[in-house]
Amino acid sequence: MKRIGVFTSGGDAPGMNACLRAIVKACRKAEIECIGIFEGYNGLVEGLMSPLDVENTRGIEKRGGTILKTARSAEFLTAEGRARAFENLKQYELDGLIAIGGDGTFKGAVQWMEDYPVPVIGIPGTIDNDLHGTEYTLGFDTAVNNAMNAIDKIMDTAEAHNRLFLVEVMGRDSGHIALNAAVASGAEAVFLPEKKGELKEFFHLLNQRSKEPISHALLAIVAEGNDEGSAYKVASRVRALFPEFDTRVTVLGHVQRGGSPTQRDRVIGARWGVMAVEALVKGQSGFYTGFTGGKYQLVSMEKAAKNAYKMDKGLMHAMDILSE
Numbered sequence: 001m002k003r004i005g006v007f008t009s010g011g012d013a014p015g016m017n018a019c020l021r022a023i024v025k026a027c028r029k030a031e032i033e034c035i036g037i038f039e040g041y042n043g044l045v046e047g048l049m050s051p052l053d054v055e056n057t058r059g060i061e062k063r064g065g066t067i068l069k070t071a072r073s074a075e076f077l078t079a080e081g082r083a084r085a086f087e088n089l090k091q092y093e094l095d096g097l098i099a100i101g102g103d104g105t106f107k108g109a110v111q112w113m114e115d116y117p118v119p120v121i122g123i124p125g126t127i128d129n130d131l132h133g134t135e136y137t138l139g140f141d142t143a144v145n146n147a148m149n150a151i152d153k154i155m156d157t158a159e160a161h162n163r164l165f166l167v168e169v170m171g172r173d174s175g176h177i178a179l180n181a182a183v184a185s186g187a188e189a190v191f192l193p194e195k196k197g198e199l200k201e202f203f204h205l206l207n208q209r210s211k212e213p214i215s216h217a218l219l220a221i222v223a224e225g226n227d228e229g230s231a232y233k234v235a236s237r238v239r240a241l242f243p244e245f246d247t248r249v250t251v252l253g254h255v256q257r258g259g260s261p262t263q264r265d266r267v268i269g270a271r272w273g274v275m276a277v278e279a280l281v282k283g284q285s286g287f288y289t290g291f292t293g294g295k296y297q298l299v300s301m302e303k304a305a306k307n308a309y310k311m312d313k314g315l316m317h318a319m320d321i322l323s324e
């Protein structure tokens with residue numbers, strides 16, 4: 001193996017840059033050239049590539065986003081797009097690829113490997129933490145901390161007015177950010193995609209609270225992918241039944257995805273970067289790096305594509321108790 005390519009794909013995640021820096025250093029150690037591919041799979045299809053080295057990646061571990069930029073490529077999903085990507089790989093003489101991204105990125109890689117003999121190792125990079133076979137994905141810790149810090153601020157003003165706040169957080173179809181932010185922020189309720197009947201439980205709670213003198217704020221975290229709909233939708237149902245609560249909504253949005261990565265995202269990013277290069281050098285392909293039960297390990301992409309991620313049942317149970 002003489003030269004490999006690396007790209008970031010899907011939604012950016014804090015820690016991607018720390019991971020890129022580690023990949024560059026691991027390549028140097030293995031005497032491999034490292035080529036950065038820009039804008040995810042689009043860069044493969046369009047040939048947007050440029051060498052990465054220790055100099056042009058210096059100090060990036062502390063930066064959010066991704067220096068390689070990212071995209072969700074429609075063209076790579078077509079056979080024609082993948083054929084163009086293969087031509088570019090041949091032209092740039094890339095012997096292997098490292099794909100940093102989420103579920104969609106790895107599905108693309110599995111499809112790629114069916115048709116083309118270029119090995120791929122993945123690194124989970126998504127704030128949603130929604131991959132099978134790993135308890136962690138890069139960016140999750142920073143995103144939850146961003147959410148928690150924003151919610152702490154919201155709760156200062158909520159307390160001052162004894163208001164009910166519904167705060168919507170990201171996560172696509174996964175409730176990991178919502179559950180962790182809810183526990184960390186002392187929320188009374190959380191709406192998760194993985195749980196049914198939360199609105200009924202919430203109304204029950206509000207019913208009880210409405211009989212008490214309202215002397216403090218209330219907080220509910222709403223995962224964007226939950227079954228009851230957006231925080232605005234939940235708020236309009238709450239207002240209709242409980243006009244006595246002064247109800248407000250905040251949708252946190254992309255603020256959760258930005259900013260300097262936490263220690264955890266930098267360290268796991270670095271560790272996975274080294275692991276990915278070493279796996280390629282050993283001739284492995286079709287795996288992504290993972291972290292489960294305190295251990296770093298490789299996870300089969302094909303198996304992962306057929307299986308769902310797991311929620312932390314213990315944390316869900318703790319939340320049930322905290323919300324009583």
Ligand code: F6P
Nearest residue numbers: 011126127128170171172224257
């Ligand atoms: O997958 C990461 C994520 O931030 C999700 O939590 C969210 O649903 C989605 O991306 C937002 O996508 P975009 O940045 O394209 O609006």
